[in-house]
Amino acid sequence: MLIRVKRRSDPKPSELTPKSVYEDRRRFLRTAAVAGASAAFPGLLVSGAARAGRKLPRVRHNPDYSTDETWTDYDDITSYNNFLELGTGKEDPKENAHRLKTRPWSVAVEGECERPGVYDLEDFVKPHRLEERVYRLRCVEAWSMVIPWVGFELRTVLKAARPTSKAKYVAFESVYDPKNLPGQRRRILDWPYKEGLRMDEAMHPLTILAVGLYGEVLPNQNGAPLRVVVPWKYGFKSAKSIVRIRLVEKQPPTTWNTLAPDEYGFYSNVNPEVDHPRWSQKKERRIGEFFKRRTLPFNGYADEVAHLYAGMDLRKYY
Numbered sequence: 001m002l003i004r005v006k007r008r009s010d011p012k013p014s015e016l017t018p019k020s021v022y023e024d025r026r027r028f029l030r031t032a033a034v035a036g037a038s039a040a041f042p043g044l045l046v047s048g049a050a051r052a053g054r055k056l057p058r059v060r061h062n063p064d065y066s067t068d069e070t071w072t073d074y075d076d077i078t079s080y081n082n083f084l085e086l087g088t089g090k091e092d093p094k095e096n097a098h099r100l101k102t103r104p105w106s107v108a109v110e111g112e113c114e115r116p117g118v119y120d121l122e123d124f125v126k127p128h129r130l131e132e133r134v135y136r137l138r139c140v141e142a143w144s145m146v147i148p149w150v151g152f153e154l155r156t157v158l159k160a161a162r163p164t165s166k167a168k169y170v171a172f173e174s175v176y177d178p179k180n181l182p183g184q185r186r187r188i189l190d191w192p193y194k195e196g197l198r199m200d201e202a203m204h205p206l207t208i209l210a211v212g213l214y215g216e217v218l219p220n221q222n223g224a225p226l227r228v229v230v231p232w233k234y235g236f237k238s239a240k241s242i243v244r245i246r247l248v249e250k251q252p253p254t255t256w257n258t259l260a261p262d263e264y265g266f267y268s269n270v271n272p273e274v275d276h277p278r279w280s281q282k283k284e285r286r287i288g289e290f291f292k293r294r295t296l297p298f299n300g301y302a303d304e305v306a307h308l309y310a311g312m313d314l315r316k317y318y
Contacts, residue, residue: 054217059130059150065206066134067300071214072145076287078219082139083240084189085174085181086221092183093221099180100220100241107226111171111247114162121225125211127160128152132215133208135231137238138270138299144284149229150212155203163199163247170202171195171252172228173244189255195239196252196266197230200308206231206301209242232301234268265318269309270299274318 083093086100105121130150138144158170176192178184184191201207210229211218218224223240230237236256246252256264263277272282272295283292298305309317 055215056130056150056212056217059132059212059215062131062133066132067136067146069134069136069146071134071148072287074214077145077147077213078221080143080287081221082141082235083183083221083223085183085191085193085241087183088188094219096182097220099182100175100224101177101180102220102225102241105225105243107242108244108246109157109161110244112164112167112249113158113247114164115160117161124157125152125226128156130211131208135206135229136299137229137231137235138284138295139235140264140268140276140281142279142281142284142295144286144299146286148214149208149210150215150218151208151210151229153205154207154209154228155205157209157245158199158202158247161247166249167247168199169248169250169252170197170199171244171246171248172197172239172242173246174239175241175243189259192243193239194253194255195228195237196248196254197228197237198251198308199247201230201305204305204308206304232269232298232305234270236264237268267309267314267317269314269318270295271297271314271318273297274315 079094080090081093082090086093086096102121106118107121107124108116108118110116130152132148132150134146134148136144137147154170172195174193174195175181176184178191197207208229210223210227211225213219213222218227223238226242227240228238228242251266254266257266270281275281282295284295285292296302
């Protein structure tokens with residue numbers, strides 16, 4: 001007999017997706033995966049704007065790293081975004097999505113590792129099995145979503161690069177293309193966008209590199225063609241449109257922490273007890289819902305990740 005131990009992060013019965021809706025979604029994804037299984041992998045990661053609705057092949061749903069909470073509507077996920085490279089308004093990224101050029105695209109893996117390299121996007125993704133994982137996404141502005149991401153674990157990339165003993169952190173750098181990206185023509189941030197994780201955070205199985213959502217190629221406005229997703233941290237930690245992954249010895253400078261260290265800490269774990277200086281983090285509004293809900297420590301992933309921060313003062317290291 002298989003006995004499942006209930007975790008604090010498990011949803012309440014009232015939060016569960018109705019069975020009929022859940023089964024319809026599962027049937028949809030199975031059909032999409034079978035339909036795509038015979039397709040050639042190269043070419044599928046072309047711009048989400050140019051190839052809207054293009055299914056990703058061989059996607060396996062992973063229930064071990066998913067929530068059964070109701071998925072946020074696809075239109076909401078793709079039209080309410082923070083992506084300052086494409087504009088400061090929540091609707092700007094979708095409107096300007098066509099300006100992000102995702103072909104050609106290469107990803108550099110470098111720094112403190114034995115096997116650095118620069119890879120074409122297709123070659124970078126091809127060795128990895130794509131999984132659908134349904135993660136909560138909590139943004140620092142106190143709104144949240146539940147998104148069925150498609151991707152693979154970041155740690156598989158890091159292990160393949162063979163980190164040296166000096167690799168203590170992983171730094172990410174996003175695309176820099178001010179000619180095409182309207183937001184980068186303004187000095188609202190120190191471009192290009194930079195983020196970082198401690199090595200154990202980057203190696204955690206919950207941390208993924210996403211190439212799609214809802215079984216389809218990742219739309220440009222959501223960070224195409226490649227973004228990191230760290231579900232227990234605020235959304236700005238999940239760098240979009242990544243072109244460089246660097247293994248480093250010292251804590252790397254990150255965009256928001258450098259710009260406003262009193263508001264955006266390096267760790268930025270979801271912590272309802274630490275308010276943003278300009279608003280409370282105790283509650284959040286799930287997009288598509290009217291009433292606010294209580295924010296969960298580590299965005300509901302405390303059972304999985306709290307041990308990473310044992311002994312740390314999470315008010316100091318916010």
